[in-house]
Amino acid sequence: MPMPSERRHDIDNMRSIAFLLLIVYHCGMYFVADWGWHIKSAHQSELLQSLMLWSAPWRMSLIFLISGLALRYAERSITPFSLLRLRLRRILVPLLFGMYVIVAPQLFFELQQGHEYQGSYLEFLRMYWATGGESFPEYRHGGWLLTWNHLWYLAYLLVFTFVFLLIRPLVKRLADRLDQCSIHGFALLLLPSLALAGLGFWLQADYPSNHAIWGDWFNLARYFLVFLLGYCFAKNTSCWQFLNGYRRWILAAALIGYGGVLLVHNGVIETDWTDGRQWAALQLWGKSNAWLWILGACAFSYAYLQKQGPLGRYFQEAVLPWYILHQSYIIIIAMALKPLGLGGMSEFLILLMTTVFACYVSYEVIRRIRLLRFLFGLKPHASMGGLLVYRPSQ
16 A cells, blocks of 8 residues: 555544543543543442453553644645644644633632532632632642643643654754665554653653653653654554554554453552562553554554545544643533433443533534634634634535
8 A cells, every 4th residue: 555645534533533532531431440540420330340440551642643744745845843832832732722711610629529619600700810819739839720631632732842842853854864764564553662661660660651741751752753753654664564464463462462461450460569570571461552552543543544525535634723622521411410310331322422422512503713723723614704703514
């Protein structure tokens, strides 16, 4: 299969699927036992841990890899200064808007479920937006209650953009050279796995995830690595040909690796996390399996998602507002469902379907209003004459 010469629709489609998977995953976080989250259902499942361990180790790494892939194709028509200006407008603006407005209900209901706060939402917002204060110290960051919660991806992508622009000449030179190289499949499988395992071995235990940038050195290192890998290998023909030709073998190996992860997680294989050799082996197994799933996602997208239908075109723009909104909707809807006393499966299905519907309706409003398009990081339509534009034919 030849490399596409135009826009990479497989990358666009893979990006949309990855973010939709994130919505399902966050719905699952409401129900999974023993995994901390903002609020929890009365119906919690330990079995769900095993199911969610399928995507938990690699779902965000895949999204950062896609960000690197997309950047390589986008930069051919944009200058570094324009890229920075575009990222500030389309990432920083929705991040700040999301922190001040969209994310606020998540902390409000988290405090309510924990019986730490019983006041009104307006009273909460005054505390949430205020600088300083002593209430809820365990939730404060530098004196602020203000948080980005699930929008941390936008903050990290903005940081990666700044770092990338600083080292762009070096990275672009490397990527251009790799374009001319024939990448051996064994190297594509092994070298990133070893690098990710090395980062995990040296950093993961000492720097657990906090998604606060400072002190989150393991996440910063691994996500920036896959971001750069996406950028560097985006246009390497031999890489994509290998993935396309061996996609079924990659899937089989990933399934076997996932089976091993489940055996360790469920105690079938006993492990001693304090033993250095076992820790190294577990890191290599886990990070190799995560990398296989990432390669598998790229391979099957390249093979089967080259064309973009109406649904793909819809999500090409809609995916960012859906991402910004979805977790707040999950928490709001889950709190509304609690008094109904639904069964676990019914609660999950209703939560998922109503979250998707709420995101759909919200986007239909957002895309028609110039100010909301700006706040959610969407491109302005040239035909917008004022604040509103209606396109009933779409």
